[in-house]
Amino acid sequence: MVWKRTISAKALEKAKYASVKVEDKVIFMANIKGKLYAMDAVCSHARCILGQLDEEKLTVKCFCHHAVFDLNTGNMLEPPYVAPDAPKEKLGLKTYQIRDNSGWIEVDV
Template identity: 30%
Template sequence: MAFERACSLSDLVDGRPHAVTVDDQDLAVAAEAGEVFAVEDLCSHASVALSEGEVADCTIECWLHGSTFDLRTGKPTVLPATEPVATFPVEVRDGEVYVDVTRTLNGVTPG
């Protein structure tokens, strides 16, 4: 695994995803329910940044049409999205968030 620093844990505010780029991969990183998640920062329905949406109940919402995606699995939980987004492994070390963008947790190839 090739974990790279994405941001500081202090950059993450509950309810708000944080946009970062790691090795040319745009990510939305979010803290929710005591965990940190990283998903592809691109809605599978409308190709807009998920980092501009909101986070609640372990989901991230696309601001444009209201689709939501499970932060753990990337699966859509509210239409109109029907395709999942890529999710990535995350580690938190010494107050820093690291993400491995060389592989996905859910097998989805980032778009």
């Protein structure tokens, strides 16, 4: 495990979500009712940055073509509207362990 410090826990709590560069990756992080989530922030379809969070469904949507990903698993739940036959099972995103360590959000990359 290699834990990397990203942003302050207070900043993530206030914003609810953020996409942060960690080494050579961009990671989407969310704080939903005190539970932390982390997954790749770059859509597997057209390489756009994710960003429309649905707190109730625990999903995040890509702004470019509206693919929807599960925050718990990284699985693609809805394919991009421009590629309705896209193989959802192959286009999921990697999830990461995430924690609050002394007021800083850390991600295991």
